[in-house]
Amino acid sequence: MTMVVEAGHLKRFAEAIGDSYPRWLTEAPPTFLVAMAPVSAHLPEAEEYGKGWLNGGNRFEYLEPVKVGDEITAIGKVADVYEKAGSSGSLLFIIFETEYLNRHGRTVARLRGTMIRR
Amino acid sequence: MNVQVGDELPELVKHPTTRQLVKYAGAQGDFYEIHYDQDFARGVGLPGVILHGLLKAAFLGQLVTDWLGERGTLKSFEVSYRGVDVPGRPYRCRGRVTTVTGGRVELEIWGEDPDGNHTTVGTAVVEMTG
Numbered sequence: 001m002t003m004v005v006e007a008g009h010l011k012r013f014a015e016a017i018g019d020s021y022p023r024w025l026t027e028a029p030p031t032f033l034v035a036m037a038p039v040s041a042h043l044p045e046a047e048e049y050g051k052g053w054l055n056g057g058n059r060f061e062y063l064e065p066v067k068v069g070d071e072i073t074a075i076g077k078v079a080d081v082y083e084k085a086g087s088s089g090s091l092l093f094i095i096f097e098t099e100y101l102n103r104h105g106r107t108v109a110r111l112r113g114t115m116i117r118r
Numbered sequence: 119m120n121v122q123v124g125d126e127l128p129e130l131v132k133h134p135t136t137r138q139l140v141k142y143a144g145a146q147g148d149f150y151e152i153h154y155d156q157d158f159a160r161g162v163g164l165p166g167v168i169l170h171g172l173l174k175a176a177f178l179g180q181l182v183t184d185w186l187g188e189r190g191t192l193k194s195f196e197v198s199y200r201g202v203d204v205p206g207r208p209y210r211c212r213g214r215v216t217t218v219t220g221g222r223v224e225l226e227i228w229g230e231d232p233d234g235n236h237t238t239v240g241t242a243v244v245e246m247t248g
Contacts, residue, residue: 009145065191
């Protein structure tokens with residue numbers, strides 16, 4: 001999925017997180033790329049398991065800044081799925097990985113997320 | 119560069135509201151009902167609507183970038199969500215320097231609820247240029 005980083009989207013995102021640092025008018029703040037994730041972290045196939053989703057954690061890695069007007073291609077995949085026993089029943093862990101590339105094909109950032117069905 | 123192991127980052131206190139959760143849902147594109155529908159949230163065993171984990175991650179990102187300013191760049195950042203947080207309660211974001219290797223600085227970061235529970239914990243790596 002390819003998207004252009006729009007000034008209006010950055011502004012709405014910075015306002016929503018309550019971060020008024022002026023650089024975020026033209027550059028993506030640290031977590032902005034989740035708004036450009038290619039796949040829903042709520043896998044329909046997993047929804048038969050348990051009753052709800054929890055976010056277990058996220059990891060962001062930055063190689064180059066992402067700025068207004070950049071054309072970003074996000075390539076996402078499910079990297080792993082496993083089950084674990086929890087204190088109130090078993091849990092299903094789904095690990096998502098997304099790689100973000102610029103128009104020159106260089107990786108600018110990586111995102112990893114752990115979603116849990118419980 | 120004047121950064122030393124043990125330095126504490128200036129605390130950032132956020133005051134999330136239900137309105138903020140709705141704005142965040144729209145800005146991120148995450149419309150899972152546990153963040154704005156009280157009945158839905160209680161139906162899945164939550165105390166009510168809760169903060170998006172990624173909103174708490176954004177708060178901790180701001181903690182680091184406010185401290186860093188133009189002195190360097192954020193290289194990576196990792197958080198685990200250990201507990202739920204509800205709007206209407208202040209969220210304290212804190213951090214400290216754990217390692218300094220040349221210009222590479224590692225930080226321990228966390229978010230605390232008013233009872234002192236560390237409901238988000240993580241680390242960040244920055245590269246100082248100044």
